[in-house]
Amino acid sequence: MTEMPLLEIDDLAVNIGNEPLLSGINLTVAPGEIHVVFGPNGSGKSSLIKTIMGIPPYRVTSGDIRFEGKSILDFPIDARARLGIGLAFQQPPPVRDVSLSALGKALEIDTDRIAAEAARLGMTGHLNRGLNDGFSGGEQKRSELLQLLLQRPQLVLLDEPESGVDVDSLKLLRSVIEQLFQRDRPIRERTVGGIIVTHTGAILEHLHATRGYVLVNGKFMCSGAPLDIFDQISANGFGNCLAEARIKEKIHDFLKE
Amino acid sequence: MTSSKNKLDLRKVGYDESGETPRSASFLIEDDTARVASSSERALVMASIRQARVDYPWVRALEWSLVDPETDEFTRIVAQHPDPAGNFIHVKEGAKIRFPAQSCFLLKADRNEQVLHNVIVLEPGAELHLITGCTAASYSNVGKHIAVTEIFVRAGATLTYTMVHDWAPEVEVRPRTEVIVEDGGTYLSNYIALTRVKHIDTNPLAVVKAGGTARFNSIIYAKAGSYFDVGGRVRLLGAGARGEIVSRVVATGSKVISRGLIEGGNADTKGHMECNGIMLDREAVIHAIPELKATYPDTELSHEAAVGKIAGDQLNYLMARGLSEEEARALIIRGFLNVKIDGLPASLQQVIDTMIEQAMAKEAI
Known part of the structure; x- marks a missing residue:
């Protein structure tokens, strides 16, 4: 039986204004799968995640993004969220006049559930504060994951969930991420999949991510087992991948000629 | 009756x-x-x-x-x-x-x-x-x-x-x-x-003597066709007097002049003013006029003012949680107006909270 993928990205090209940002992106995420995107600063990782969520100012110039087989390119952000796509922002904006409690109430989430999840993430004291207003880096990350826990998305998009987090908190975040991806369930019963953008790979342990990609200058340059790619990057930076990509391009050009 | x-x-x-x-x-x-x-x-x-x-x-x-x-x-x-x-x-x-x-x-x-x-x-x-x-x-x-x-x-x-x-x-x-x-x-x-x-x-005036405090909070939702010229003036004339003026204004199709004046006129006086406004449309006008006047050297006066539309990144953020743009806008406005006032009995805070809920429910933003 072929399972319907959660997410299919087909030959996607994205601009900001007239400036090309991403091109030739192909990625398929099935339920239970975690795909990991590595890449140097400014390579387009966050842009890719935000494009999937529909956040401006990214403009899709060609290709398609499908959620459960249906193109979502014309869907506004909230419609994508309601379909089951959830994003943990890398740098969430401060929303001083809206608290986590007020947001939870607006989303009609049970207050006991909010309280329990907040307690687990050590965010009880932040429930009635302005969202992200004066939050430390670690508090922002915990707040983002708390919101995703409450939202229960089917497609989880995590944009550098571990950056700026101390070692002690990392363990907690890892366990929450495992919960979001239903790592406590047998593989065949997992319905959630997603994409993790990371620099450090520190959260990949125990997650058994499906595939890793290196994004450079808006293109996937190489892919492979996530931990292998991470080890290579740790040892040699992105150089090996770039060299490999250049060789592939040359072979491609040669065959074309 | x-x-x-x-x-x-x-x-x-x-x-x-x-x-x-x-x-x-x-x-x-x-x-x-x-x-x-x-x-x-x-x-x-x-x-x-x-x-x-x-x-x-x-x-x-x-x-x-x-x-x-x-x-x-x-x-x-x-x-x-x-x-x-x-x-x-x-x-x-x-x-x-x-x-x-x-x-x-x-x-x-x-x-x-x-x-x-x-x-x-x-x-x-x-x-x-x-x-x-x-x-x-x-x-x-x-x-x-x-x-x-x-x-x-x-x-x-x-x-x-x-x-x-x-x-x-x-x-x-x-x-x-x-x-x-x-x-x-x-x-x-x-x-x-x-x-x-x-x-x-x-534009009420409070004259404050030694060790006294005056605080003005204003919460205004100026709906279409309204004209408000409102504010507060605090003259800190006694040593150690304190003054604060906080205004929150939301304007749609209306004109609001939001005034504030704090005068520090004696030793160890302190005053602070916050004038914040949200513009909901092109027809609205918010004119914030925060004024500080020091007539004594040992006074500490400050103000902050911010007027503008609701930031797009805030709307996008809330929409990414599943709220429509209208719901996100209303949630931000409700929170902006819903200032918890120190020292106010719960029954009176309840009156204010209810008023805000009714104002938000009555009119589409």
């Missing part, structure tokens, strides 16, 4: 005729006739100003002792009126009144000009929470509300004065208020106006 329709209207501005919410005293004026003046506390007098002039002749000496009758054409209207109606409140020395007192100024007759002179006196060490609701009996009312209010907060006394305005679209409102805060006294003013009104201008 007011009609059942009016009862509903009055509850909206915090005036409870049912007795469900504990109140220490009540005063209700319809046009220029006092309908209710009662108090359940010996230490608290709640009366019409006309009666007070008879029962407490010393009141006459207080009238016009703070407000100059020549201030403007509206103070002159009150000064020249042969017998203005109004409210007199007196709290005896050291009396700490447990439940809030309530008063209501109702414009009932169409095309009426309500002319009022109010005097409020808290003797040394007294404490009172007062909620005043001002409203028109009918949405179609045309009228004017012209009021002079003089407030005396004696040494060590504390007055929390919450005023709720809920007028009709064709009503003009011209309150003129001055407050003296004696040594160590505290005056906390909360002004809430969340419905459409033709014209309101009010």
Whole structure:
């Protein structure tokens, strides 16, 4: 039986204004799968995640993004969220006049559930504060994951969930991420999949991510087992991948000629 | 008695005729006739100003002792009126009144000009929470509300004065208020106006003596067709006096002038002002005029002001959680207006919270 993928990205090209940002992106995420995107600063990782969520100012110039087989390119952000796509922002904006409690109430989430999840993430004291207003880096990350826990998305998009987090908190975040991806369930019963953008790979342990990609200058340059790619990057930076990509391009050009 | 329709209207501005919410005293004026003046506390007098002039002749000496009758054409209207109606409140020395007192100024007759002179006196060490609701009996009312209010907060006394305005679209409102805060006294003013009104201008002044505090909070949702010229002035004339002015304004198709002036005029005085505004459309105008005036070297005055539309990244963020753009906008506005006021009893905070909910529910943003 072929399972319907959660997410299919087909030959996607994205601009900001007239400036090309991403091109030739192909990625398929099935339920239970975690795909990991590595890449140097400014390579387009966050842009890719935000494009999937529909956040401006990214403009899709060609290709398609499908959620459960249906193109979502014309869907506004909230419609994508309601379909089951959830994003943990890398740098969430401060929303001083809206608290986590007020947001939870607006989303009609049970207050006991909010309280329990907040307690687990050590965010009880932040429930009635302005969202992200004066939050430390670690508090922002915990707040983002708390919101995703409450939202229960089917497609989880995590944009550098571990950056700026101390070692002690990392363990907690890892366990929450495992919960979001239903790592406590047998593989065949997992319905959630997603994409993790990371620099450090520190959260990949125990997650058994499906595939890793290196994004450079808006293109996937190489892919492979996530931990292998991470080890290579740790040892040699992105150089090996770039060299490999250049060789592939040359072979491609040669065959074309 | 007011009609059942009016009862509903009055509850909206915090005036409870049912007795469900504990109140220490009540005063209700319809046009220029006092309908209710009662108090359940010996230490608290709640009366019409006309009666007070008879029962407490010393009141006459207080009238016009703070407000100059020549201030403007509206103070002159009150000064020249042969017998203005109004409210007199007196709290005896050291009396700490447990439940809030309530008063209501109702414009009932169409095309009426309500002319009022109010005097409020808290003797040394007294404490009172007062909620005043001002409203028109009918949405179609045309009228004017012209009021002079003089407030005396004696040494060590504390007055929390919450005023709720809920007028009709064709009503003009011209309150003129001055407050003296004696040594160590505290005056906390909360002004809430969340419905459409033709014209309101009010810029109350508090003069604060040594160790005293004055704070003005304004929460204004200026709906289409409204004109507000509102603010507060605090003169810190005694050593160690404190002043704060906080205003939150949301404007749609309306004009709001949001004023604030803090003067630091003695040693160790401190004042802070925050004027924040959200513009909802191209037709709105918010003109924030925060002013700081130092007339003594050892004073510390500051202000911050921010006026603009709701940031797109905030809307996108909330939408990414599943709220529509309209829901996200409403949630931000509700939070912006819903300032939790220090020192306000829960029952009065509830009135404000309910008003905000009703204002948000009544009109699509």
